[in-house]
Amino acid sequence: MVRIEYSREFERQASKLELRLRKKLTKLLTLLAENCYDSRLHTKPLSEPFVGILSFRVTRDWRVTFHLTNPDTIRLLEVKHRKDIYR
Numbered sequence: 143m144v145r146i147e148y149s150r151e152f153e154r155q156a157s158k159l160e161l162r163l164r165k166k167l168t169k170l171l172t173l174l175a176e177n178c179y180d181s182r183l184h185t186k187p188l189s190e191p192f193v194g195i196l197s198f199r200v201t202r203d204w205r206v207t208f209h210l211t212n213p214d215t216i217r218l219l220e221v222k223h224r225k226d227i228y229r
Contacts, residue, residue, distance in 0.1 A: 143175050145215045152218040159221065167200050167221065174198065178216060195219065
């Protein structure tokens with residue numbers, strides 16, 4: 143199981159999510175800690191200009207971006223609507 147670190151931006155954005163999204167995010171973070179490439183997360187590496195950053199789905203419309211700081215640490219960067227997160 144890997145350690146998960148939260149950026150200030152992620153914490154701020156997550157605290158503003160609807161309750162149902164926060165609950166789902168909590169469950170998905172458990173999966174992420176066990177295996178960041180679990181098929182239920184739909185993890186994808188991002189392309190230019192975001193090389194080295196990955197994302198996973200919270201719902202069809204909400205995404206979380208993160209990167210692997212080392213083999214046993216994941217840093218969560220942002221949680222936003224898909225129309226806004228890749229800008």
